[in-house]
Amino acid sequence: MLADAARRGVHVRVMVDGLGSGRSIPTLAALFAGSGVEFMVYRPWRLWLDLVQRGHWRRLHRKLCVVDGATAFIGGINLIDDRLDIRHGWSAQPRLDYAVRVQGLVAQQVLWSMRRLWLRTVATGSLQRQLRSMPGPEVLKSRQARQRYLDELRAWGGELPPREDVQQETRERQSRLLAEERPTHPACPDGQPGMRAALVVRDNLLQRRAIEHSYIQAIDQARSQVLLVSPYFYPGQAFRTSLKRAAARGVQVTLLLQGRIDYRAAAWAAHTLYRELLQAGVHICEYQRAYLHGKVAVVDESWATVGSSNIDPLSLLVNREANLLVRDARFARDLAAHIRAELIHALPIDHARLQKRVSWWTRPLVALAARLFIAMAGGARNY
Structure with a gap:
């Protein structure tokens, strides 16, 4: 589905964790190769060396998706069959899991957090070791090309950080969630209260x-x-x-x-x-x-x-x-x-x-x- 979207001109980026998705990375890389999907691995796992390296257990565990910059999905659901457990095989019943679909300011927050992580991964050059062992964006193979790619990312849909007033509104909204007062809600696109x-x-x-x-x-x-x-x-x-x-x-x-x-x-x-x-x-x-x-x-x-x-x-x-x-x-x-x-x-x-x-x-x-x-x-x- 993702590869099909990329082939029809949708800009698709996928990031997976190097440990949590370790078994699937070769399959995903082969699937996305030539499709137009930009595929990135967060902290590729280097077997025994990373077991003792301080800080390398800091994995990407977020499950986020943004579509057209307007709709986001947040939760605990991985992209795997609900009845398949990677350690224990198939189950008669689907696992119990949750995710929600959001729009508005929260979707923009999700989009910015995902872009920021993508930018940081590219900027630090942490892709270099995975490019030697699997297909990856050709634009990342040199420092100059990587800088051009970063410039393109910043220009993509407004890659700069949110304005200060947006950041302030976000902080105030987070604070109000734990307060007792209840300000009026904005309306959702379908007319229902937000x-x-x-x-x-x-x-x-x-x-x-x-x-x-x-x-x-x-x-x-x-x-x-x-x-x-x-x-x-x-x-x-x-x-x-x-x-x-x-x-x-x-x-x-x-x-x-x-x-x-x-x-x-x-x-x-x-x-x-x-x-x-x-x-x-x-x-x-x-x-x-x-x-x-x-x-x-x-x-x-x-x-x-x-x-x-x-x-x-x-x-x-x-x-x-x-x-x-x-x-x-x-x-x-x-x-x-x-x-x-x-x-x-x-x-x-x-x-x-x-x-x-x-x-x-x-x-x-x-x-x-x-x-x-x-x-x-x-x-x-x-x-």
Whole structure:
């Protein structure tokens, strides 16, 4: 479909992660060769050398798409068959995952964030090693050609950063999403009331803890209910404290987590935190119907988030992630209703079930491994 679009004159750019899409890169490169699709790999993986290289675990985990600069898609969905798991093969049921379609200012935010990452990847010359082993844009083979390409990128649809007034409006919108006041909404193209929404990204520069802080602030303001869905769950102390405080003041806190183990280390990590959270009054359920891949949350049926970020060190401290924050009662109610419907297919966890899973030595071992990984990946120390 992407190659067909390029052949009919649509300007198509595709960026995939060098580790997460590693097995598919040769196939994709061959598919896009000669089609007009500009295909780029973010941080190509160099096997064992990158295992010990500080900072190379910082992967591209965002799942974003922009069409014609006006419509964007944000969520956790990868471009893969919903019933296919790359580690475990085919499943009878599709994985549980989420994405949303947006227009307006948020779509422009998504477009700019994607262009900025593309520009940075080209400008730093990080493509040179992949060009030696796979097809790539011919324009990138020399410094002079790369500079010309950068100039073309900047001219493409207005590549310069948003004006200061647009940046200020974006910052104010993000702040209002966590405030109680409700300004009037702009109208959508179909005439329906617009939603208050903002893109929040995690990078390794100025937005290192932006997504984590958005979660914590929303949970700290919760009055009645928190619904949180995450397949990989190993939050830091501040995040766990926020969940426990909410439960202590009478908020119903429910976690929907992975029930079908796909990565055993990730499952062990989550299980080591169950006892602490159960004792605090947090409800924990494990999804059984299929593999869980969605990363969403709803607070008080008025605030919601959908995106790529798991609640674990990899997403909160290391990877490039992107979430949409939404302050809209109808959207939040619909998402909460969908989550509750999926809870029917989940196994509630209690102390009796937990006793059979977690040994006394597991938690300190997992904590040590997490600290070593965070240090190796160059993440924040205070997790």
